Amino acid sequence: MVLALASVVALILLSIFVVIFFESRESISRYGLNFLITSAWNPVTDEYGAFTAIYGTLLTSFASLLIAVPLGVGTAIFITEDFVNKKIRNFISVMVELLAAIPSVVLGLWAIFILEPFLRPIFQLIHKFLGWIPFFSTSPIGPGIAPAIIILVVMILPIITSISKDSLNQVPQRLRQASYGIGATRWTTIFNVIIPAAISGITGGVLLALGRAMGETMAVTMIIGNSNSFSWSIFSPGYTISAMLANQFGEADGTQVSSLMYAALILMILSLLVNIFAQWAVKKLSLKY
Amino acid sequence: MLHNKDKIKNNQSTNNCISFENVSIKYGNSVAIRNVFCDIPRSNVTSFIGPSGCGKSTALRAINRMNDLIDGCQLLGRVFFEGIDLYSVDIDPVEVRRKIGMVFQQPNPFPKSIYENIAFGARINGYKGNMDDLVESSLRKAAVWEECKDKLNESGYSLSGGQQQRLCIARTIAIQPEVILMDEPCSALDPISTLKIEETIHELKKNFTIIIVTHNMQQALRVSDYTAFYNAESTQESNSGKVGYLVEFDKTNKIFNSPKQQATQDYISGKFG
């Protein structure tokens, strides 16, 4: 009986794939791989391509990772080292974990009304001085990719911090002693001994966060601007696959549903790859000690 | 009187490498050792013996300020190294540990290759010579070269426990400290590995001052020139269990053949501990 219950997991996973694949086959046979590299999204002429959304998904998730990894690992180091007394460190640790409990729709609300208006002048400055770089080439006018990246940072920071913290804590004290014992400083020890010993766990956490960032829907949908016209610039409105699904699924029919399913399939495959890669990397990177 | 002592301490002609001057160490509110006075001579092997929990490790860690890593550990009194007070405010504990290396009870190689285990310490200490030579000579001095020479790029954890411990000794030698502290370096090893490490210690004595904690009285007798016997006793003022103190410090053969204290006699003859 319990075996049957356990199999439910496999069954759900499998049927998600089968159903989504089945629903998207019309679009797959019609557009093939062209779907991945064109940006048209026109229900009237029935032309669909998910390039903008795929670009948005990859750009927002990797860019947020770029910011959140140093921030999260730095925070985890702060929590596990003894710069300040334990009470303060525990407080920070609990605060960061509570951040994970805030629903993404609330963060989205906050992003629309507080964060984006606050960031806009900063973005404008960046655009003014670095506008010649394609990524900053449009003037920030409101919702767009950049605030979506920032809100994703807020969302994945707790994952990276708490998993890094756990991995750092698991590094045995005797390795730290060994390093201090030969005259290493605190940060030499952290960079050369502690982090390498914890790297498999940290990598696992980072990849988990990447998967989360790719699939994150609500906060991004609310702040990214939901536009399917392609632009390199992070200050222009954009799309992610999940935002596209959230936005259009309710009112879609015909080929559009099938195309959305195709996009969902891509998202599913992306997050599956990240997930499998994460489990593989954790095994591969773990050192014996 | 303190004045007088200071003068002697600063006089380089004395043969003392490490001096404890009225050292007491507390973990939080519980006192681990109290009022230790002890002058440890240079270029000799000194062993710390005594029953479990009497504060040998605590005293040893005080010498290279490893106790700094323990939350709530506090030292009163002074520890001198070549006439310098190691606990004065302007001392850099990192430099102290570069001059006073340590080998721990459990072998603790880094999760790196054997080569890197040795090169890492030398590199952070600013070693500028030929690294291959240093790795080889350190491993040779620690009597583990034969076992390691064909697998320098394998993890330090691919060695046996005894070999790992000698790798840790080699790692310590490679930073060229003046003093090497060893906390029960053989407690996790078989008799043959133990013997090898004792031979290593004999070799090292020529260049380093060595202080070794051991539970094995025969080992203390075999390797050390001087012996410090620590004991623990319950006192009224500390309600938190026993407090360690130094009973007797002398040449090893004196301690073992004609100890001045009854407690020492009882301990070495196996009456307690």
Add this chain to the structure above:
Amino acid sequence: MGCKETKSKVLDMYNNHSLIVNPNSKRNLLEKIFTLLSIICAIVAIIPLMLVISFVLIKGGSYISLDLLILEPEPPGDDLLSAGGIGPAIVGTLIMSLIAAIISIPIGVGGGIFLSEFSKNGNFAKFIRFGTNVLAGVPSIIAGVFIYAIIVSTKIIFGSMFSAIAGGMALSILMLPTIIKTTDEGLKLVPDDLRKGALGVGASKFTMITNITLPIAFRSISTGVVLGIARAAGETAPLIFTALFSRYYITGLEDLFYEMSSLSVLIYNFALEPYEAQNQLAWSASFVLIIILLGMNILSRWITSSTTEKNF
């Protein structure tokens, strides 16, 4: 001292510093910089939480009133005074979380029992564990898409389309991995001696599990369940095209087969309205939702900490 002379040659190859601390050495400066960076990271990391919480408390909390908690929301418009309330959404969130819990607790606990009691390290168990991890990583919107495809668009449940049932099912997919994992891990912590003891005195495996291992692992399982429900209650993406939204209270069981509102979808819908009155409702709903979720989080922490007190 003789040996010192030969040694000095070797020592020449090292940077030979004095023991006196030099606060301006490159090494000590770098140490300070990195320490400072790490402190900055920690401060930056807690700023978002502080800001989000304070804005929700101020903007959301200031309008909380009994009316707001029980009234039905009015159609969007610019009338601040009669925007209505969020009552149906609170009830909807509770109902759909409950449906999700009813579906996923038996499956999740059962699956967890299978993993740790019946097939500890078999290939099939490994496969299921892997599957659980993958399922945990499936984006929540995909759960919505999936339920939409098999339930909503097929009208398979008594011909109803968007419904509370469909919403609850989508949420249950998200709860399931959390519950399986905590059950599995909770049971793993039960010492094997107890199991052997029970089996040794002739208890059947079923008795052993229901009388010995489950009660011991009960607290960690409940932690998992609470966390799972908390996650589900805060989710929006799986609901926006399964349960959709409704402005009315449920009046009877048959309403489970129709659209139902939830706090999270209400926040989403009303945040995007151009009217201040609806935006305000979204903030108030956020306040209520966060209070519920933080409460559950504290509850789970409390369960965990009282476990550790007991065991050690």
